[in-house]
Amino acid sequence: MALNKILSGSCIIGQSGGPTAVINASSYxxxxxxxxxxxxxxxxxxxxxxxxxxxxxxxxxxxxxPYELExxxxxxxxxxxxxxxxxKDPDVDDTDxxxxxxxxxxxDVRYFFYNGGNDSMDTCNKISKxxxxxxxxxxxxxxxxxxDNDLFGTxxxxxxxxxxxxxxxxxxxxSKDARVYDTPQITVVEIMGRHxxxxxxxxxxxxxxxxxxxxxYLPETDFDLERFFSDxxxxxxxxxxxLIAVSEGIHYADGRFVSEAEVSATDGFGHVQLGGLAVxxxxxxxxxxxxxxxxIELSLLQRCGAHLASETxxxxxxxxxxxxxxxxVSGKTDCMVAFRCARGEGGYRCETELLPLSxxxxxxxxxxxxxxxxxxxxxxxxxxxxxxxLIQGEPERPTEMSLPRxxxxxxxLAK
Amino acid sequence: MALNKILSGSCIIGQSGGPTAVINASSYxxxxxxxxxxxxxxxxxxxxxxxxxxxxxxxxxxxxxPYELExxxxxxxxxxxxxxxxxKDPDVDDTDxxxxxxxxxxxDVRYFFYNGGNDSMDTCNKISKxxxxxxxxxxxxxxxxxxDNDLFGTxxxxxxxxxxxxxxxxxxxxSKDARVYDTPQITVVEIMGRHxxxxxxxxxxxxxxxxxxxxxYLPETDFDLERFFSDxxxxxxxxxxxLIAVSEGIHYADGRFVSEAEVSATDGFGHVQLGGLAVxxxxxxxxxxxxxxxxIELSLLQRCGAHLASETxxxxxxxxxxxxxxxxVSGKTDCMVAFRCARGEGGYRCETELLPLSxxxxxxxxxxxxxxxxxxxxxxxxxxxxxxxLIQGEPERPTEMSLPRxxxxxxxLAK
Numbered sequence: 001m002a003l004n005k006i007l008s009g010s011c012i013i014g015q016s017g018g019p020t021a022v023i024n025a026s027s028y029x030x031x032x033x034x035x036x037x038x039x040x041x042x043x044x045x046x047x048x049x050x051x052x053x054x055x056x057x058x059x060x061x062x063x064x065x066p067y068e069l070e071x072x073x074x075x076x077x078x079x080x081x082x083x084x085x086x087x088k089d090p091d092v093d094d095t096d097x098x099x100x101x102x103x104x105x106x107x108d109v110r111y112f113f114y115n116g117g118n119d120s121m122d123t124c125n126k127i128s129k130x131x132x133x134x135x136x137x138x139x140x141x142x143x144x145x146x147x148d149n150d151l152f153g154t155x156x157x158x159x160x161x162x163x164x165x166x167x168x169x170x171x172x173x174x175s176k177d178a179r180v181y182d183t184p185q186i187t188v189v190e191i192m193g194r195h196x197x198x199x200x201x202x203x204x205x206x207x208x209x210x211x212x213x214x215x216x217y218l219p220e221t222d223f224d225l226e227r228f229f230s231d232x233x234x235x236x237x238x239x240x241x242x243l244i245a246v247s248e249g250i251h252y253a254d255g256r257f258v259s260e261a262e263v264s265a266t267d268g269f270g271h272v273q274l275g276g277l278a279v280x281x282x283x284x285x286x287x288x289x290x291x292x293x294x295x296i297e298l299s300l301l302q303r304c305g306a307h308l309a310s311e312t313x314x315x316x317x318x319x320x321x322x323x324x325x326x327x328x329v330s331g332k333t334d335c336m337v338a339f340r341c342a343r344g345e346g347g348y349r350c351e352t353e354l355l356p357l358s359x360x361x362x363x364x365x366x367x368x369x370x371x372x373x374x375x376x377x378x379x380x381x382x383x384x385x386x387x388x389x390l391i392q393g394e395p396e397r398p399t400e401m402s403l404p405r406x407x408x409x410x411x412x413l414a415k
Numbered sequence: 416m417a418l419n420k421i422l423s424g425s426c427i428i429g430q431s432g433g434p435t436a437v438i439n440a441s442s443y444x445x446x447x448x449x450x451x452x453x454x455x456x457x458x459x460x461x462x463x464x465x466x467x468x469x470x471x472x473x474x475x476x477x478x479x480x481p482y483e484l485e486x487x488x489x490x491x492x493x494x495x496x497x498x499x500x501x502x503k504d505p506d507v508d509d510t511d512x513x514x515x516x517x518x519x520x521x522x523d524v525r526y527f528f529y530n531g532g533n534d535s536m537d538t539c540n541k542i543s544k545x546x547x548x549x550x551x552x553x554x555x556x557x558x559x560x561x562x563d564n565d566l567f568g569t570x571x572x573x574x575x576x577x578x579x580x581x582x583x584x585x586x587x588x589x590s591k592d593a594r595v596y597d598t599p600q601i602t603v604v605e606i607m608g609r610h611x612x613x614x615x616x617x618x619x620x621x622x623x624x625x626x627x628x629x630x631x632y633l634p635e636t637d638f639d640l641e642r643f644f645s646d647x648x649x650x651x652x653x654x655x656x657x658l659i660a661v662s663e664g665i666h667y668a669d670g671r672f673v674s675e676a677e678v679s680a681t682d683g684f685g686h687v688q689l690g691g692l693a694v695x696x697x698x699x700x701x702x703x704x705x706x707x708x709x710x711i712e713l714s715l716l717q718r719c720g721a722h723l724a725s726e727t728x729x730x731x732x733x734x735x736x737x738x739x740x741x742x743x744v745s746g747k748t749d750c751m752v753a754f755r756c757a758r759g760e761g762g763y764r765c766e767t768e769l770l771p772l773s774x775x776x777x778x779x780x781x782x783x784x785x786x787x788x789x790x791x792x793x794x795x796x797x798x799x800x801x802x803x804x805l806i807q808g809e810p811e812r813p814t815e816m817s818l819p820r821x822x823x824x825x826x827x828l829a830k
Contacts, residue, residue: 019595048597077591165817169722172819176492177719180434182463209818296714304592307584308722392817402580402807403624404587
């Protein structure tokens, strides 16, 4: 039981890693919660995550207009700026840590909230441990974020539900478009997720609830090109139209990513492609079948598609941010906010819990193999049951002239 | 003044050319109008446009559930199936025309509605003239449709507003995502429109109302690679981030499409690319600047993105379908429905008018040169004023488990 000692001082909130449709909602939850907390004297937003701390570039959140701050809920990407910055082992090189401590002391920072994925939780964990080691009293909390949904210990991650909804909706629309002519056509959609197939699997929601991909390939199993060709050809022979969803991370048994490996010249191309995996596979299928083909990469669109955000995801993202502040204010530290969820007869319920940072940092959660079908070209009902609640609900979307109205922050720099 | 003779018989509605987010709304308008018209005895939908007529594959629309029919309004792509079929000159080869006449007689078809773009209006025109020539009493009406917005004589085309809204919204989201790190990044977004820049120009709506591309290139002017590099580098030097929108149809002064031409080896690649134009330009910019680059192709997503449809576009699309039936029932024939619009002080107003098919078939309407800026890397306020009303309004979107619920038609074949 943590001691509920009142700790007074300022706080820093930082965003890190790849942006999502709802990371700003988490940050809003944390910023709003911190602004409202009596013991938090000043709320700073770090410009570009931990780099903003190192560079002494902190925005004063107290200066922002409350309405504009609230618009962060519906603003995609990381409005404070993000970074991909790997912290060194402090036992090897503690330069960055000493600098961070210097900044923390300069602004009397007693609360540090870091909003990100795997690498960011590693950063958060290292800073937390360093503060403990040097005896600097600062409560450090991780706020999860990643469309990849691969953080360990939490049912799911904020950002995943909205990306999953974007992917499922787009695949449903493409499925309609790709079947419109009475001529043969094969379409390959490439979906993010280098090591985990949570996003690619979401394409199957389209098939389950209307029309979507015939085949879905995840990176959790080895990709076999000949088996892929025969999967596709079996459907192609029957109806002349095939829609395929692939994770960018599919790889051969020897570990080579299909996106990087050369396919043998007889399969259509023997040189390194600049186009992505979708185009590469589509071209190979064109050589095999003679069909008209098209490769579509959902690219950045899938992670910044705020106009298709899931209200469930959005409100949970905000909840995670608020929960981090509440926990820290109540005395907790060195943890990440996680979700514990119930599905089934009683419906979907989600509540937050805290996990020690050291338990979540650097572990990757993959799609369980039993949620992938035996043919390794689709997901099971268990996957659908898992993902479906996460895409539910349409948020109110502030618009101006029917285009999104995003937050406009002043970003006043602290001195 | 057309004679208002009551013509009794059945009708055929066909969809043709590339699908859009709202072509089914036009077809719904025509189908519903025809079902409600006393003089129209039976309503058929042609499977895959004129090919369905030639193949005697007609769906009986009277058999469909009214609720499912109404869902066509929000169902993207061409639900009856589409085709790209070029009709021969009947004076050279009248085989198809004699077959069409045979089918028209078999089903007592006295009304023919064809929903499509330039090529489809050519088909429509030829069939209309043939019926007149052989003295077969059939009222033929074209219903416009094309995301390309290049049909002659009409203020704009159904399908354009929704695609424009998808493009503007996506560019706004990508703009947020592509500027998130404090490291240099250049992003190129490729937009449809082989010969006309209406769609690429719509990307500028994002810039006008929040954040969007810094540079927009349309196919109406010649593309100059060196000028492009200097445009990009000027912005790159200043802020390290550049977002560029290009039409797929940009071409050099000698007419070669940039997407197909080889760029000199010193510019980074000397071999034919499988990846599209965006990747090609992005790679060339990487060679020049050393920046991280990304090419994004909006691909099919921009034409089937019904979840971002413009209500203005959707209701005008339906209106065009209904107007075609009303005009034909009232005695008109051999025309395409067009829009005449007013913008300005009194707000936006749109009404339908009829144009002779022979006047619209085979002409392409391009973006006026005076709506493109002097540097040929953006559009003027006149373009914004033109396009903005067309993207207004959010339609109600029927959903099921937070995913789109599309029409499920029985498609009962006529015998």
